[in-house]
Amino acid sequence: MNDELEKYRKxxxxxxxxxxxxxxxxxxxxxxxxxxxxxxxxxxxxxxxYAKLLSLYGEYGIEDME
Numbered sequence: 001m002n003d004e005l006e007k008y009r010k011x012x013x014x015x016x017x018x019x020x021x022x023x024x025x026x027x028x029x030x031x032x033x034x035x036x037x038x039x040x041x042x043x044x045x046x047x048x049x050y051a052k053l054l055s056l057y058g059e060y061g062i063e064d065m066e
Contacts, residue, residue: 015053019051022044026043
């Protein structure tokens with residue numbers, strides 16, 4: 001059981017990190033005026049996916065969206 005909890009905590013931490021990385025990449029691409037690129041669209045899609053996961057954590061009282 002302890003091993004499962006550690007795996008969950010690592011996954012949770014990674015999802016939060018990946019969400020932040022997407023935000024940084026999106027901001028960088030916006031500053032470079034590259035909002036029409038595939039890279040930008042992929043980053044937006046990933047950010048939405050990670051945001052949904054974090055919101056599900058919130059629905060279960062595990063995580064508040066920051």
